[in-house]
Amino acid sequence: xxxxxxxxxxxxxxxxxxxxxxxxxxxxxxxxxxxxxxxxxxxxxxxxxxxxxxxxxxxxxxxxxxxxxxxxxxxxxxxxxxxxxxxxxxxxxxxxxxxxxxxxxxxxxxxx
Amino acid sequence: xxxxxxxxxxxxxxxxxxxxxxxxxxxxxxxxxxxxxxxxxxxxxxxxxxxxxxxxxxxxxxxxxxxxxxxxxxxxxxxxxxxxxxxxxxxxxxxxxxxxxxxxxxxxxxx
Numbered sequence: 001x002x003x004x005x006x007x008x009x010x011x012x013x014x015x016x017x018x019x020x021x022x023x024x025x026x027x028x029x030x031x032x033x034x035x036x037x038x039x040x041x042x043x044x045x046x047x048x049x050x051x052x053x054x055x056x057x058x059x060x061x062x063x064x065x066x067x068x069x070x071x072x073x074x075x076x077x078x079x080x081x082x083x084x085x086x087x088x089x090x091x092x093x094x095x096x097x098x099x100x101x102x103x104x105x106x107x108x109x110x111x112x
Numbered sequence: 113x114x115x116x117x118x119x120x121x122x123x124x125x126x127x128x129x130x131x132x133x134x135x136x137x138x139x140x141x142x143x144x145x146x147x148x149x150x151x152x153x154x155x156x157x158x159x160x161x162x163x164x165x166x167x168x169x170x171x172x173x174x175x176x177x178x179x180x181x182x183x184x185x186x187x188x189x190x191x192x193x194x195x196x197x198x199x200x201x202x203x204x205x206x207x208x209x210x211x212x213x214x215x216x217x218x219x220x221x222x223x
Contacts, residue, residue: 043155045211088152100160103155
C-alpha cells in the first residue's frame with residue numbers, strides 16, 4: 001500500500017460526458033502528479049501541483065483540467081470525453097518535487 | 113525533450129537465473145527512478161539513482177547509473193516468480209517537476 005488513494009477505481013461512461021477523478025496523497029506529501037497510461041502511448045505525464053500551485057504541465061489536453069485543494073487532495077477533470085481517452089489514470093505524490101514519487105492504484109476509465 | 117529507451121522490451125527467464133534490464137537516455141540523467149508494475153496495477157517504487165557510478169541494492173535487485181549518466185541497468189539475481197511484472201525506468205524531465213518514462217520491460221519468470 002503506497003498510501004496514495006485514488007477514487008473511483010473504475011469508471012465507465014459515454015462519449016461527450018464529463019468525469020472527475022480524485023486523489024488523496026500520502027500524509028505529508030506536498031506534490032501531486034497525474035499520469036495517463038495507455039497501451040499505445042505508455043505512461044505519460046499530465047500535470048504536477050506543489051502545495052496548491054501548478055508546477056509543470058505535460059501533454060495535457062485542453063479538455064482536461066486539474067487542481068489541488070488546501071487539504072492537498074487533487075482532482076483531475078476530464079470533459080467532452082472521447083473514445084481515445086480510455087486509459088488508466090494514475091496519481092502520484094512526493095514530499096518534494098525531487099523526491100521519489102509514490103503511485104496510487106489508478107482509475108480505469110472506459111469510454112463507451 | 114528527454115526520451116528513455118528500455119531493452120529488452122520483454123524477457124522470459126527460468127526461475128533462479130540472473131537477468132539485466134537496461135535504460136538508455138537521450139540526455140544526461142539527473143535523477144533516475146526504477147519502478148515495478150503488476151499488469152493493470154499501480155507502480156511500486158524500487159530505487160532512485162542520482163550520482164554517476166551510483167549503485168543501490170534492495171534484496172536481490174541492484175540498480176546502477178553509469179559514470180556518464182546516460183544509462184542505467186537493473187540486475188536481478190536468482191530470479192523468483194515474485195519478480196515477474198513490468199519494470200519501468202523514469203527520469204526527471206525539466207528539473208524534477210515531472211517524470212518521463214521508458215516503455216517498460218515485461219518480465220516473465222518460468223518455474
